[in-house]
Amino acid sequence: MESAILIAENVSASYRKNTVLHNVNFKVNQGTLTGIIGPNGAGKSTLIKTLLDLHPRLSGSVTFFQQPFKKAKKRIGYVPQRGSVDWDFPTNALDVVTMGLYGEIGWFKFPSRKHKEKAYEALKKVGMADYADRQISQLSGGQQQRIFLARALVQNADLYFMDEPLAGVDAQTERAIMFILQELKRNGKTVMVVHHDLQTVADYFDHVLLLNRTVIGHGKTEEIFTKENIGKTYGGNMRWLIGEEEKNVVPSYH
């Protein structure tokens, strides 16, 4: 189990003038569920995009399963932020989930019934089977997030990156999504999740990656997710809730 399947060494990235990430180093082991935590503008989304070649990498190297990204692509699933696509696009939920199988179907071929059934199974898993024929524009935010998750599930990847899958969803959807992530982990998959709610970190993730332009701390949640480290990550810009427990820490801009 203790084998590093993702190694990032000395990674840096920027937008025009501003360096967003510099000197990012970490290793991720198989079967872990990692929360990527950091303030707004810390480069969390950029980190994921840089790892997946969606954003240019200025320096450093990234290997997945001891291979460069291009060769390991098929084993990696990505759930982008919900706001990154146009939900007005005329298609239905089942169709979006089927998109996760396009790599498997092969380019310039049409999905078969078997593929549609597979997509439907994934919809069932995220509790959206009743919405298969629903227009994606008519789904709520939480339902759209579940569709994205289902699309990632059908890819049957070994390593998943999820960019704020819990943003703007209700409590029930949050529980449903977390249940699926835990299940992925139990099946030996590795999951990395950009997460915003500090209160739930300790409950949800066995590992944390504290990020603010560079890695502030990375490792087992109980060792790394300490008041001191969080303070370092958020630049001391915190207020402490009664109880002084680590998990009751929230950023002051909430």
Place this chain on the structure above:
Amino acid sequence: MWSLLITSNTQWVFFSTMMLGIAAGVIGCLSYWKRQNLMSDALSHAALPGVVIAFLLIGEKNLLVLVIGAAVSAIIGAFSIQWITTWSRISEDAAMGMILAVFYGLGIMLLTIANRSFGGNQSGLDSFIYGQAASMVKSDVMTMLVLAFVVLLVVFLAYKEWKIFLFDPQFAKGIGLSIRGMSILYTSVLVIAIVIGIQAVGVILMAALLIIPAVSARYWTQSFRMMLMLSALFGGVSGLFGTLISATGKSLPTGPFIVVVAAAIFIISLILGKEQGVLLHYFQLRMQRKKANAIGTKERSIT
């Protein structure tokens, strides 16, 4: 006037403008979801200098050569827009506006030179501004048909790739689709659709044939496949009937009539469309209001 319809050359012209409308309708849907409607306008204007330069080089009106000239010039326009957007702080819409005006201005300037050096309006290049389908000969028609067919084939074969490219390019890249390749393919089919249309519809109005059928189709469906088919239908009908109407008078330009037919279809769609059409929207709102009022009255009567 209907005797015009009987000659076989005219029949081919009708058929080719219909095919042009179909191809433009389909490509228009891609532009619609790439949110680049203005791009087709910029590129069709950018095609003009290429047409004139090609004519000046060979000295005769051979559509295939003029189309190649138009394509080269439109592609230079597309690259310029992309280059300006990437390497300066100028936004894409401003870049498009600039390229549109500069290339068109250059085209008109060259056209004046061409007309002067070939005596009066002998070059017949003026038809590329407003479109003159009647001036097409059989080889022109063949060039148009083959290219329109190629465009349709590309969209059909890569239907699922287009869908994911337009809906979620980042995810598409993640599963191994080359976004660069798709962008190049997109610009290519867009440019082909534009250049085959400039003789029949003209550089000024060509964009309308790419934009209007797609937005009209949007009022009738919630499925991408259906939108492509409806847009093709609307484009085809516009091309056919626009040419028919313009053929009834002597030397009427084709482009404006095609666009007027397309606009008529759009107005019908806007009013009667089953997806957010104005009429349906009005009645649904009225019904909801009635319902809300009824509940309100009921609650008031209870308290």
